[in-house]
Amino acid sequence: LAKTTQPISMDSYEGQEVNITCSHNNIATNDYITWYQQFPSQGPRFIIQGYKTKVTNEVASLFIPADRKSSTLSLPRVSLSDTAVYYCLVAQRWYSSASKIIFGSGTRLSIRP
Amino acid sequence: DAGVTQSPTHLIKTRGQQVTLRCSPKSGHDTVSWYQQALGQGPQFIFQYYEEEERQRGNFPDRFSGHQFPNYSSELNVNALLLGDSALYLCASSSTRSQGTEAFFGQGTRLTVV
Numbered sequence: 720l721a722k723t724t725q726p727i728s729m730d731s732y733e734g735q736e737v738n739i740t741c742s743h744n745n746i747a748t749n750d751y752i753t754w755y756q757q758f759p760s761q762g763p764r765f766i767i768q769g770y771k772t773k774v775t776n777e778v779a780s781l782f783i784p785a786d787r788k789s790s791t792l793s794l795p796r797v798s799l800s801d802t803a804v805y806y807c808l809v810a811q812r813w814y815s816s817a818s819k820i821i822f823g824s825g826t827r828l829s830i831r832p
Numbered sequence: 833d834a835g836v837t838q839s840p841t842h843l844i845k846t847r848g849q850q851v852t853l854r855c856s857p858k859s860g861h862d863t864v865s866w867y868q869q870a871l872g873q874g875p876q877f878i879f880q881y882y883e884e885e886e887r888q889r890g891n892f893p894d895r896f897s898g899h900q901f902p903n904y905s906s907e908l909n910v911n912a913l914l915l916g917d918s919a920l921y922l923c924a925s926s927s928t929r930s931q932g933t934e935a936f937f938g939q940g941t942r943l944t945v946v
Contacts, residue, residue, distance in 0.1 A: 753934065762836070762922050762937030763875065806874060820865065820935075822874035 723807045728827040737794045739826050741807030744788050752783060752790045755806045757825070763806060767792070802830045836925050836938035844944045845913050853908040853941045857925030864906040865935065866898060867922040875922055881906050882928065910943075918945045 724742040731737045743752065751770055755763035767774055769781040769790070780793040794801060804825040837856045845851050857864050863882045867875035877890035881900035900906045904925075910917055920942050924935040 760920065760940070760942070762924070762940050764937070765934035768934060820877055822867075822876070824874050 722821070723809055723823045725805075725807050725823060725826045727824065728829070730829045730831065731797055732831050733798055734796050737797050737801070737828065737830075739792045739794075739805055739807075739828070740789060741792070742789045743807070743809045746787050746809050747811075749811050750809045751811065752781065752787075753808045753810070754779070754781065754792045755808065755822075757804045757806065763822075766805075797828075797830050799830050799832065801828065803828060836923055836936050838921075838923050838938035838941050840941060841939065842942045842944075844946060846946055847913055847915060849913050850909065850911045851913060851943060853910075853921050853923075853943070855906045855908070855923030855925075855938060857904050857906070857923075858936045860929075861925035861927045861936070862904050863926045863928060864900060864904065865924045865926070866906070866908045867924065868892070868917075869920040869922060869940070871919075878908070913945045915945050918943060 729739060751768055753768040754766040756766050757763040767776055767779050767781045769783050771783050771787060774781045782791045804827050806822050806825040808820060808822060810820045835858050839854045843851060855864055865880040866878040868878055869875040878892050878896055879886050879898055880888040881898055884900045886898060895911045897909045898906060908921060920940040922940045923938045926935040
């Protein structure tokens with residue numbers, strides 16, 4: 720199972736771009752990279768998922784280099800409401816019988832005014 | 833369209849008791865996974881149910897068991913509760929038929945064992 724490594728915490732200011740990098744050196748060919756956001760006492764919320772290169776949606780961008788051993792979640796122009804814990808996951812598609820989803824400790828992002 | 837719903841939202845039990853937590857997956861989803869999240873930690877995978885069978889299991893003792901019903905809803909049962917079982921229990925649903933690969937989480941059940 721590919722293990723992920725993320726910074727424990729990050730601080731930034733409103734309006735800034737925030738980049739959170741995740742290392743996953745043992746990622747397998749069939750693994751996807753998924754990021755979740757979690758607020759206190761709530762379930763994680765899906766942000767973005769990718770396999771290679773770059774993925775962008777209305778919330779964030781995900782950059783994945785060619786070797787796929789790391790990925791970077793980019794949050795443009797953050798606001799106070801982006802203060803949360805962000806989890807990087809590496810696993811096969813959710814409905815694969817071979818998948819076992821492992822959450823790491825996540826990155827605690829704090830946004831200041 | 834309701835998302836993933838879990839009940840109850842909060843629960844207090846005594847050591848040694850048994851507890852049942854319930855989860856209704858998002859409409860159209862057929863797979864349910866359960867997680868335990870201790871305070872300040874990431875969610876830990878307990879097990880996953882599909883077609884009423886347990887398909888994957890994390891590193892949890894047999895005191896943790898589950899069930900999935902024909903309507904895809906699921907229950908998590910924990911026997912002989914320990915103080916260390918106090919946590920937020922999360923249910924996640926996903927679909928084997930969808931092109932999307934993300935899972936949707938419920939708000940969780942906060943279990944306190946005293």
